[in-house]
Amino acid sequence: QLQLQESGPGLVKPSETLSLTCTVSGGSISSSSYYWGWIRQPPGKGLEWIGSIYYSGSTYYNPSLKSRVTISVDTSKNQFSLKLSSVTAADTAVYYCARHELMTTVTYDYWGQGTLVTVSS
């Protein structure tokens, strides 16, 4: 059974960089059939796609966040990571990692449990 688990600091100061890692178990992140993505949800609000990455390193980002986002992959560790720079209180959210098929079929079938990141001094 595929499992995804987010990890990283739960508190980040304004203007700093948020860094999270998603560890994939029960399957290979190097599968040619899937992309790996980040989605976030501010408290009490809806879901926002941040971006996706293929095992080869090919990335797609939400234009609204593109200038601040970097997603990377480490196939040797079966992990992919998110960096979001220059954070503000508006970036406070639960951050989820998830799997989907190719970029023409962004259907998330497996999700991590989510991790709350609070931006505050």
Added chain:
Amino acid sequence: DIQMTQSPSSLSASVGDRVTITCQASQDISNYLNWYQQKPGKAPKLLIYDASNLETGVPSRFSGSGSGTDFTFTISSLQPEDIATYYCQQYDNLPPLFGPGTKVDIK
């Protein structure tokens, strides 16, 4: 960008009731639409993909229909465990966009 709307934003129904949620896209997205269920404190769960296909393991009381710009999600007989927020999500174009959600609870 494509805009997604859902209605109602919330509803209250009795156990056994038929519940219907609608999702509308601002442009034609063919059948490139998914439905997710999110319970409090949990990650979303895929219920319906490609507008009308039931994900493996999902109870048959859940169904979806529609194409183009107008979509419907139905729970044929509401159960207590169905209390959740339901989101539609389009993937015809990037960015893949979620609707604002419909919160369902028991009357």
